[in-house]
Amino acid sequence: GAVVSQHPSWVICKSGTSVKIECRSLDFQATTMFWYRQFPKQSLMLMATSNEGSKATYEQGVEKDKFLINHASLTLSTLTVTSAHPEDSSFYICSARDRRELNYEQYFGPGTRLTVT
Amino acid sequence: GEDVEQSLFLSVREGDSSVINCTYTDSSSTYLYWYKQEPGAGLQLLTYIFSNMDMKQDQRLTVLLNKKDKHLSLRIADTQTGDSAIYFCAETPTSGYNKLIFGAGTRLAVHP
Numbered sequence A: 001g002a003v004v005s006q007h008p009s010w011v012i013c014k015s016g017t018s019v020k021i022e023c024r025s026l027d028f029q030a031t032t033m034f035w036y037r038q039f040p041k042q043s044l045m046l047m048a049t050s051n052e053g054s055k056a057t058y059e060q061g062v063e064k065d066k067f068l069i070n071h072a073s074l075t076l077s078t079l080t081v082t083s084a085h086p087e088d089s090s091f092y093i094c095s096a097r098d099r100r101e102l103n104y105e106q107y108f109g110p111g112t113r114l115t116v117t
Numbered sequence B: 001g002e003d004v005e006q007s008l009f010l011s012v013r014e015g016d017s018s019v020i021n022c023t024y025t026d027s028s029s030t031y032l033y034w035y036k037q038e039p040g041a042g043l044q045l046l047t048y049i050f051s052n053m054d055m056k057q058d059q060r061l062t063v064l065l066n067k068k069d070k071h072l073s074l075r076i077a078d079t080q081t082g083d084s085a086i087y088f089c090a091e092t093p094t095s096g097y098n099k100l101i102f103g104a105g106t107r108l109a110v111h112p
Helices: none
Strands: A004-007 A010-013 A019-025 A032-038 A044-051 A067-073 A076-081 A090-097 A112-116 B004-006 B009-013 B018-024 B031-037 B043-050 B055-058 B061-066 B071-076 B085-091 B106-111
Touching: A004 A090, A010 A019, A019 A032, A019 A090, A019 A112, A032 A067, A032 A076, A044 A067, A076 A090, B004 B085, B009 B018, B018 B031, B018 B085, B018 B106, B031 B061, B031 B071, B043 B055, B043 B061, B043 B071, B071 B085
Parallel strands: A010 A112, B009 B106
Antiparallel strands: A004 A019, A019 A076, A032 A044, A032 A090, A067 A076, A090 A112, B004 B018, B018 B071, B031 B043, B031 B085, B055 B061, B061 B071, B085 B106
16 A cells, blocks of 8 residues: 555656656545655755645745646646756655555655756 | 754675664654665655654664664664665654655665
């Protein structure tokens, strides 16, 4: 149980285009999902907290208009990188909390590698 | 503030024990976690410990928590080549129980 998927697993896009990444909880409902960014050989940096049915909460320094987050259902959150630039190239990982669990555990997706050319 | 620190690299011989250390600054952290990340993959939760515990054992894994020193360790007994990965320590800070604050990760290399 507690499986989180991401789609696509990798994507290459041209500078100036937008790309959407999906995060799904497959066998549980998640009122809260999280989006992280990981640079090579570095830790995960929390970008935003995605709450079902409401606006996402962004961490300091993360541009809301550039990284659009939508959490329209209890099993799906999307991250759209708008007007992507090469510096947006990174590994994006989502996680989700099972609404039934009280231990704040987060289940992580396998990640999406974005390369902007 | 919220900060989690780890040593960046550890090399051990197959069959030996590995000990990965972590220090954190938020003395009111509720849960502390150890995650494993293999190359190109997401994070896998290995184990977690509630802040009112000082030890937790799960098969080859032993977690020790010293709240006074804000020090967390993960011991892997009988380390195998399949244990080679990056290990992240993480905490849930008092500023937001929904958040996870990660350390930089310790790269464990297991050699024959």
